[in-house]
Amino acid sequence: MSLTRKLTLLVTGTVFFITLIAAGWGYYVSDHQMEELFDAELAQSTRIVQGLVEHLSDTQSFEQLSRTLSLTLQLPESTYQGPEEEDEILADGAGHKYERKLAFEVWTPDGNPVLDTLNANDDQGLKPGFDWLEVAGYQWRTFTLNDPKTGFWIRSAQREDVRDELSQEIAVGNLLPFLLALPLLALAVVGSIQLGFQPLRKLERPVRNMAPENIHPLDDRQAPREVAGLVHAVNGLLRRLNQALERERRFSADAAHELRTPLAALRLNLEQQAERYPGEFENLTAAVDRMVHLVEQLLLLSKVDAGVDFRSEPQNLAELVEQSIADVAPLALKKQIEPELDNPYPLAMINCHNALITTMMRSLLANAIQYSPPRTQVSTTMRKVNGGFKVSICDQGPGIPVKDRERALSRFTRLDQRQGQGAGLGLAIAQRIVELHGGKLSLEGRADGEHGLCVTIWIPAKP
Numbered sequence: 159m160s161l162t163r164k165l166t167l168l169v170t171g172t173v174f175f176i177t178l179i180a181a182g183w184g185y186y187v188s189d190h191q192m193e194e195l196f197d198a199e200l201a202q203s204t205r206i207v208q209g210l211v212e213h214l215s216d217t218q219s220f221e222q223l224s225r226t227l228s229l230t231l232q233l234p235e236s237t238y239q240g241p242e243e244e245d246e247i248l249a250d251g252a253g254h255k256y257e258r259k260l261a262f263e264v265w266t267p268d269g270n271p272v273l274d275t276l277n278a279n280d281d282q283g284l285k286p287g288f289d290w291l292e293v294a295g296y297q298w299r300t301f302t303l304n305d306p307k308t309g310f311w312i313r314s315a316q317r318e319d320v321r322d323e324l325s326q327e328i329a330v331g332n333l334l335p336f337l338l339a340l341p342l343l344a345l346a347v348v349g350s351i352q353l354g355f356q357p358l359r360k361l362e363r364p365v366r367n368m369a370p371e372n373i374h375p376l377d378d379r380q381a382p383r384e385v386a387g388l389v390h391a392v393n394g395l396l397r398r399l400n401q402a403l404e405r406e407r408r409f410s411a412d413a414a415h416e417l418r419t420p421l422a423a424l425r426l427n428l429e430q431q432a433e434r435y436p437g438e439f440e441n442l443t444a445a446v447d448r449m450v451h452l453v454e455q456l457l458l459l460s461k462v463d464a465g466v467d468f469r470s471e472p473q474n475l476a477e478l479v480e481q482s483i484a485d486v487a488p489l490a491l492k493k494q495i496e497p498e499l500d501n502p503y504p505l506a507m508i509n510c511h512n513a514l515i516t517t518m519m520r521s522l523l524a525n526a527i528q529y530s531p532p533r534t535q536v537s538t539t540m541r542k543v544n545g546g547f548k549v550s551i552c553d554q555g556p557g558i559p560v561k562d563r564e565r566a567l568s569r570f571t572r573l574d575q576r577q578g579q580g581a582g583l584g585l586a587i588a589q590r591i592v593e594l595h596g597g598k599l600s601l602e603g604r605a606d607g608e609h610g611l612c613v614t615i616w617i618p619a620k621p
Contacts, residue, residue: 165351170344177343181336185329192325196316197288200301204314207231207262208305211272215308220272227273231262260316261298267309276315284311291315357382361389373400411460414453421450455583458517459569462590470595472620473515475506475547479540482519489524493532497523501540506547507620510595515617518591521584522551522613529555529611546597546619552604552612563601585613592617 261276297318375393534554597617
């Protein structure tokens with residue numbers, strides 16, 4: 159799992175967890191406070207009715223008091239016949255729908271009901287204070303008091319479902335902004351983490367695009383303080399790696415250069431001895447030629463690996479291919495092989511290093527001629543593909559199995575199927591030269607299904 163995803167999951171999970179705990183606690187506290195408020199209002203309503211009873215009991219008879227309390231404390235019926243629950247405000251100015259969920263009861267000191275809108279079962283007697291009653295399938299919260307002056311009992315009641323509905327609506331209303339803000343908060347966390355990792359991505363690009371021949375330290379000025387030590391360590395590693403590669407290149411180049419002179423002298427002496435003793439030094443001369451060829455390839459490989467003197471300039475690839483075919487014509491004539499060229503593009507401009515491309519083409523053509531049987535064909539075709547030019551050199555030799563083609567591009571790899579005198583460096587050098595020009599080299603079978611191998615290179619055209 160990536161560090162970005164891990165941090166995103168960790169931070170958003172923590173934020174969600176803490177927010178949900180805070181939301182749950184807020185909901186509980188809000189609901190509890192609303193219950194306290196409803197109880198306080200219930201007690202206050204009871205005391206208001208107590209004051210009304212005290213005031214009226216001195217001047218009105220029992221019947222007048224009962225009628226006055228009924229008219230005052232009972233909600234008038236609304237003439238509206240529609241659904242009761244759709245509107246909170248009742249039609250015709252009759253009041254609010256929640257008034258129907260309130261009830262008041264008044265008893266005389268000897269227990270005769272003056273006002274009884276609840277019709278609760280009070281067989282257990284009246285007790286002052288808060289209590290719960292079940293009436294007609296509903297739970298009612300009640301508050302009862304006994305007026306010490308008149309001896310009247312007064313009780314107010316509220317339906318539990320109404321209290322719960324109101325308290326939950328208020329509690330949910332308080333939590334809703336937090337719940338709606340959670341997705342926005344998560345997006346903000348993800349965006350902040352992505353923005354925070356931007357400096358690391360800027361450090362990643364140079365490392366990803368760094369070529370072996372151009373190893374350089376990273377720019378630590380943009381590195382965050384937390385990874386500055388890591389950047390310094392990587393820069394130290396890059397410097398040591400560059401020094402090691404440079405020593406390896408220098409050793410290969412120096413060794414190959416030092417071998418050229420004694421090998422040339424040895425070849426000259428062998429030629430002189432061969433003139434005096436014909437047929438006696440052919441095998442030794444061939445072995446020296448292979449060593450000279452190996453040294454030349456090592457020198458070329460060290461140059462292309464180091465990218466020394468690699469300067470590209472506009473060149474006509476068609477002319478380079480034609481010149482390379484002409485250069486290997488003597489080798490082809492020895493085996494009675496006629497090189498063929500199929501090129502409909504006389505002007506195929508690319509940016510390249512003239513000597514490297516020519517060396518590569520000659521090497522590939524020489525390989526094709528070497529592995530083709532006598533009196534066969536080596537065909538070269540050039541096509542314009544995907545903004546570049548594709549050159550295919552096909553022989554009629556033993557070919558290379560598909561499973562071994564990737565391995566055949568490795569250095570110092572010689573496959574049994576392709577007998578020859580090389581050191582297994584020709585294809586590796588050709589691939590490296592193509593890569594230096596931003597192209598690609600691949601090994602393919604012949605399109606006509608015959609035995610043989612096609613070495614195909616693609617090089618981008620000049621912009």
